[in-house]
Amino acid sequence: MCNNQNFHEDYLGCQGSNDKKSSLVMDGRILDGSGDMSSPLKHFTNAKKRINNIFLDIGKYIGEFSSFIDDVEKNDDETAVVDDMVRNDILASLEKVNGIKDMISRNHMKVVFFGRTSNGKSSVINAMLWDKILPSGIGHTTNCFLSIAGCNGDGKNGDDTKGYLLCGETEERRGIGSVTQLSHALSQESMSSDSQIQIFWPKTKCPLLKDDVVLVDSPGIDVSSDIDQWIDNYCLDADVFILVANAESTLMLVEKKFFHQVNEKLSKPNIFILNNRWDASASEPELMEEVRQQHLERGISFLADELKVVTKQQAKDRVFFVSAKEALQTRRNKLNGKPDNTANMAEGHQARLMEFAKFEHEFEECISQSATRTKFEYPSQRASRIIDALYSRAQWLHERSTQLIQEGNNQKMYLEGRLEDIDFKMKFITQQCKESIANLATEAERQVRRAMTDEIRCLPMLVDEFQRPFHPNHMVLRVYKSELYKHVDEGLGRNLSARCSSALQKQINKIRGEMIEMVRPLLIPDSARSPESESESSSVDAKIPGNTQQQKSVRFFRSLMRSASQQPTFDMSYDIDCASLCADFQEDVGxxxxxxxxxxxxxxxxxxxxxxxxxxxxxxxxxxxxxxxxxxxxxxxxxxxxxxxxxxxxxxxxxxxxxxxxxxxxxxxxxxxxxxxxxxxxxxxxxxxxxxxxxxxxxxxxxxxxxxxxxxxWTSNAKEKMLKRQFVEHAGDKLNLVITFTSSNCSHQVQQELSGTFAQLCSDVEDVRNDIQDEIQVLLKRQRHFSTVQARAKTLRNKAGWLASELDSFSKAFLSAPPVYQENGTS
Structure with a gap:
């Protein structure tokens, strides 16, 4: 890009033809006095549109992520694929993105014009707006801050096509004509110097406002001492500062002091120095170049040496010599379709018009680059961090679900192996237990048969032990025999129990313990066993890997062992019933x-x-x-x-x-x-x-x-002995007849007792099988859930990667290097 001196020399070289509109071709773009040029502000507009679309996609992505988390939590179980931290991160990211979206949607390029009173700040803005909107004239004119932004001109209130203004905090729209009344220092209704009037001008009337540019006019910095408040209220978010100086004088200390204060509060602000009223130099053409060089050197020194915001080489392109009055007149004529009236303009006006157009171009490039970086660099960096965090979360969810799927497959294979092992071992255990029960039942029958035979031989002694009052009376004999039957019943039962029950109980307990030990590996897996005693529940629980089915098996087996140890002693019933057996006994005591x-x-x-x-x-x-x-x-x-x-x-x-x-x-x-x-x-x-x-x-x-x-x-004692002898003979014959029945009955009792224990063990094994099958079904359901989580997490991870690449592409396109503009204004 050429500097001001080269621009002036090129202008002098093309002064030959005054009958044609002078023009200058520069870097492939045409700049003329009318200000018709390709706008670099499209860079900011395109960047804003691009990043808004990116943040719209990010918002949708976070919404999808949040919906995904809700679905996962709804179908999640004790495995807890997601936790509160993940959900909180998603909600926080969504809130941050919505805040950034709102900030970006309100972002615009802000240009603030400062200078001493009557330096032509309002005239410069009018020339840039191609119309006389702000009050201007000699003396102190603008009394408050005027903010000019574009409006769409939709005509809702009837005057939008002509623009409107908002005063203070009210939302009442007022016509553009009242801006002079409210802002002119000579007006009775003029507002205070620290207040602001918002002016909305149709974008169709000013190309500059189409690209989200807001121009702020200020009162003269020499009329108020409250400069710090001005800076805090209107300058901290400004992208470019335009210092409008008077070319007929030089930079004053009040102007330098103001920008020194600005430089302290902002890091290297973008400042342009606009030497207005340069048309006065036409009256002294012999000194024009010397004065120009003097202003240029002072401006470069102020920007590069005092403020140190740019280098000296860059400062040459930040100082311009223009006439806002001539530029405004020329543009209004063109806008109204009138021919250029150059008769009342000083010599060299065409060069000044082109200098004004060049200023606009340089200013637009600077504000576009500056605003793009200041407005979008930090949001894009925050968005990149958010996307990186969400990418990490999606990656973690994908890895976590993959891990859980693998663990579920391993657990499923383990449970299926246990089912096969249980079915195979139960066949062997069933056969072995049946053989043990049958053998003990046969042994019980043999023992009872032998014991009962011995007791029948000893029946006379048992009957002799019976001592009750005896009388041959029929009623007394009936009671006597009834008690005798009861005595024989109790004695035989007691003797048989002493001879058989204890030994059989030991054998039953032994076989029951053997059955429990054989079934134990089927009820509790090897990985869940504790080397300590089963009664020490804490040691067992400590060695169980967090497996619900194993914990259930251990608790179940422990309950089974307690119930087995607390089971009442087996009480064999011999069921002799001597009264029924000897019902046909008839004594003969005559x-x-x-x-x-x-x-x-x-x-x-x-x-x-x-x-x-x-x-x-x-x-x-x-x-x-x-x-x-x-x-x-x-x-x-x-x-x-x-x-x-x-x-x-x-x-x-x-x-x-x-x-x-x-x-x-x-x-x-x-x-x-x-x-x-x-x-x-x-x-x-x-x-x-x-x-x-x-x-x-x-x-x-x-x-x-x-x-x-x-x-x-032949006394009562002899009769009693005769009755007992007769009873022994009769009862012995009857008892011999029921030996087989009684022994078989006892054998059946033993078989039933052990068969009941084995049936309970089989039921317990079946419960374990059902629990394992239920857990396999739960695992299958969880596997399907984890597969869905895995697929969606992978999709979200890929989307996060795509959004990260979009942000990276945005940074390279709009934040890394200045754009190269074509003749059509696109970048």
Missing amino acids: FRFSLGFTQLMARFMGNKEARRMRLGGFAADASQIAPTPPATNYHPGLPEDHVGVHGRAEPVMAEDVLWSLTSGYFKFTQSHSTFFVVFIGMIPYVLWKAIGWRAVAFSVVSYGALYAYERLT
Whole structure:
């Protein structure tokens, strides 16, 4: 870009043709006195549009991220893929982005004009607006700050196409015509110097306002001492400062002091020095160059040496010599379609017009670059940090979900392996437990059978232990027998329990413990076992890796062990029920003379069962012998075998008597009654042969004496002994018949007890299998959830990468290097 001296020399070289509008071609762009040129402000506009679109995408992205977090938390379980920190980061990022979006949408390029009173600040702004909007003239004119921004001119209030203004904090719109009344120092309604009037001028009437430029006119810096407040209120967010100086004088200390204060509060502000009223130099053409060089050197020295905001080489392009009055007149004529009236303009006006256009171009390039960096660099950097943080979060979620998927697959494989192991081992355990139960049941039956046989042999001693008052009365006998039955029941049960129950209980506990130990590996996995005792719950819990199913298995197994240890002792029921078993017992406690005919016949022939034994013994199966029904009427004097069902004696058949007599003499039996009768019968014969009738008399006397002795000794004790002896014989026969039944019943009880324990263990194993299957289903559901999280996190990560590349592209395009403008104004 050429400096002012080169520009002046080029202008002098093209002064030859006054009949044509002078023009200057510079860097491919056409600059003429009308100010028609390609605007570099498009750079800021394009940057603002681009970054707004980026932040719009960032806002949508964060909204999508937030929705994703909500979905994850809604379907999340104890695994907790996301935590409160992630959610808070997302909400904070969304709030930051919305704040940055609002700030960017309000951002504009702000240019503040300062200078002493009557230096032409308002005239310069009018020339840039191509119309006389602000009050201008000699003396102190502008009394307050005037902010000029563009409006769309939509005509909603009828005067928008002509512009409007807002005064103070009110939203009431007023016409442009009232700006002179409110801002002119000579007006009675003029506002204070620290107040501001906002003027909105249609963008269609001023190309400069189309690109978000706000021009701020200020009162003269020499009319107020409250400069610091001005700087704080209107200068801290300014992008460019225009110092409008009077070319007829020089830079004053008040102007330098003001910008020194600005430089202290802002870091290297962008300052342009505009030497206005340069048309006065035409009256002294011989000194024009010297004065110009003097102003240029002082301006360069002020910018480079005093303020140190630019280098000396850069400062040459920050000092301009213009005539705002001529520029405004020329532009208003062009805007109204009138020809240029150069008759009343001083010599060299065309060069001054082009200098004004060049100033606008340089100012636009500077403000575009400065505003783009100051307005968008920090937001883009903050956005980059936000995107980087969100990218890290998305990457973490992707890695976390990937890790959880892998852990879920490993856990699923482990659980499926456990199911297969449980099914395989349960077949072996079931077979082994059934064999153990069957063996113990057989052993229990054998032990009970042997113990019961021994107890039947000892039944007389058990009956002799029974001591109760005895009387042959029928009612007393009924109570006596009832208590005798109860005594025998309790005694047999007690003796059998002492002989069998304790040993069987030990064997049952042993087999139960073996079954629990075999099932234990199926209820609790190896990884969850503790080397300490199962009762030490803390040590077990400490070694369980955070697995819900394993914890449940350990707690379940511990409960099973406690229930097994607290299970009541197995109480075997022998269920003899002597009262029912001996219900047909009929005692015979009447007097029976031992040498009576009936007794002799009974002893000689034996009872009915003895006769049957002589005829060939019992039937093949003792259980086939029907029990003798109880007699309803008892007749003393008749033997038990000859008492009928209705209380009548059974008749003795002749063939039975003959056969018994014959067999009694010729066959050897176990009945000692036969030998005794034969011996007694031979005594009288021997005595008769030896001594005759004396022997007969002796026999008769002896017989009578024996009868009298037995009759006298037939007391209640003898009757009780007779009853007990009869009961022992009867109960022994009955108990022999139920040995098999009782032993089988005990065997069944043992089998049922162990089968119940094994069934409970099988139920517990099935519960574990169901828990494992349920956990597999939960794992499958979680795997699907994690896969969705993984896919969406990957998408969000890629979007974050794309947004980061967009921000990087924006920085390279708008923040790194100055743009190169084409003739159409695009960058």
